[in-house]
Amino acid sequence: MARTPPVTVTRVRLWRWRRNPLRRHSDAVEAWIVLACWALAVIIGGFAGLAAAHTSQSAFAERLVHVHAVSAVLTDDAARTPAAGGSYDDGRVWASVHWTDADGSAHTDRAKVLPGAPAGTRVTVWTNQADRIVPAPVTGTGADLQSALTGALVAPVAGALVWGAGWLVRGRLIRRRMAEWDEEWRQIGPRWGNLSGGRG
Structure with a gap:
């Protein structure tokens, strides 16, 4: 008895960006959301880190005025x-x-x-x-170092928050897509069974 060869699954990279009959509109939307999340996480994280470092530096300078x-x-x-x-x-x-x-x-x-x-x-x-x-007061190199560390801590946190928000949106899209598949299967499933029975 001949054995059935194992099925190999080939991952197609960037399939959501390519035209194919299986790609739905929600797939393209999801691809754009993922891209936007990465871009916004990097940009907003960078700006938040710079703003935090600047605010920290200003606070050190402000304190130096009052002592x-x-x-x-x-x-x-x-x-x-x-x-x-x-x-x-x-x-x-x-x-x-x-x-x-x-x-x-x-x-x-x-x-x-x-x-x-x-x-x-x-x-x-x-x-x-x-x-x-x-x-x-913290001055000179110490102030610069603490400001840089503050920015370095804030940047990834801000980026993670943006990415988390995008992940929630993506999760809603996936649940919506699964619901659409369930609805389509309820419509096609009975006919598929009839077609299979007719062949026998």
Whole structure:
């Protein structure tokens, strides 16, 4: 008994773009949607990444306007070892510092300094408009790097959202096409059975 040779299926690339009797209008629409999704995902993702990087850079520049560096003096000896158990340990310790503004007003606050620094040591601290010590602003290469990383994170997320929206539209088209096939089979199926029975 001769064996039936296995059926080989050849994938035809870009078949939705080629004229053939099996291609439906919905196939062509789906092809355009897929192409548009890829293009929009790349374009919108790129623009979103650039916009996020620019916004981040502007935020760094804006913060730099509202803070300024002052020279302060330690009022007490700094601790020799950082406190354990902190969520973020940069190796420095908190110490009390004192400084005088340009208008002569004196201020005291706590700032991060190197461990073991003796009283009277001069340190540079950053203050806001309310004369409170704030973290040093991100500037230069650090600001550029953080802005670039922000853009690099936002770009693929925006592109993925666009692609996801297109995938939902494509899914609706596929369900609609399957419903059309079911309807056509309900119409043709009985006749197909009659034709097959007539041949026997």
